Amino acid sequence: MTQVSVTPESFEMVFYDAAVIGEVVAEVAERLGFEETITLEIDERSPLGRSKITSYDPIELWVDGGALENTKRPRQFGTARARDTIGRLLLRILDRRSGRFNETPDDDELDLMQFAAWDVHCVGRLERLGIGGQRQRRLYQFRNRHGFSDVADAAFEQLWDSSELSWTEIERISGDCRTA
């Protein structure tokens, strides 16, 4: 059973329950094959949707409160949104540990195009696992970074449908849109 530590333990500005969040994170982690302890820090003051991996080993994640929020019901926890956010972060950790991403720059050196391309590859896999989705939303984000063109759409399909791309392949697919 994956152990999850959530900070803070109680919330003042949003109606979140640390125990419920811990269960959702553990569920996603187990589906992805993690067995180690995960630490999740939440900035409840921010309704934005930013998220990042602050440590790969041990696993430490940081998110804005908004990244776990139900957009239909502001200040309430959204399970689907949380699965999507946590799932993307954990898949990035798995990718970096796989040996296929050894040449990947550090997270804070990635540009918006690279992040968008990697996110598409992550969310496509999450959808097939029944964890995430919102294909059209990801296509819109990808088009904003890679262009509203047939070339970009074909690149998106490839990233979304592939199961085990390497960083070199993701870079090539994304880069082909720059040169098109």
Added chain:
Amino acid sequence: MRKIFPAEELARDGRFIRQTNEQRMGDPRGARIAGGNSGDRLAKLTPELANGPDRARALMHGIFVGEIQALEGAGRTCWDFEVGEDVPLELKLDMARQCWDEARHCEISVALAEHMGTELGEYAENALLYEAACNPDPVLRLTGVNRALEGLAIDVFNTMKEFGNMAGDPVLEFCEDWMLADEVTHVKMGSDWLRRLTENDKERLDKALEFQKVVDRLFSFNGFRGEEDDSPIQLTRRFRELAGFSDDEIDEIADMSREARVEASS
């Protein structure tokens, strides 16, 4: 059929969740605006922002529910007042034309939501626009809705049109441009009727302009709509002039925004 239909009873299916003004303003993180949040120092909405596409999606959803409420409001104005006693027939004809425009905007917004990957009802709906359309005086109603809120719509549509242009998204850019053209007409209707119906009634004119200011202020959290380069929504002078705003009136909105900004940062 009853007159002045309450906002709480507007028909919505299960996809839509209503957020009251109290809930919206009572959010300790700041009220939701411009696809972001007034508690944060929001940057100008551009595709280069990391959260730019998602903010555009949220803002577009806000526009969509605003179009539904604008349709409901214009429809109510056709029904709530008597020809001759309250309003001239021509005013009702203008509102009927606006209904047709808003219905078309709803359909365009639904198509844009699909294009941007947004589910209908994905974000909470606030009914402030329709509430402004419940004013029992037709002059105040048109001033609050057609001049203040549709005026804001001009600024929002122009911002979204520029977002589409910068992103190289022709679908968003052209849809916003077409809707923007209609909004200018709606604001012009408000400006024209305000002048015609208060021609010999200075007190009513002052009351209507005061109501407009109240509505404008309600939508000026943190001065998010302004003329500064980093204002999330840009105040659009040219289109407002075309819609019957005087330079003084536009200056006043810009000043209001600046003051709200200073107040927020202090």
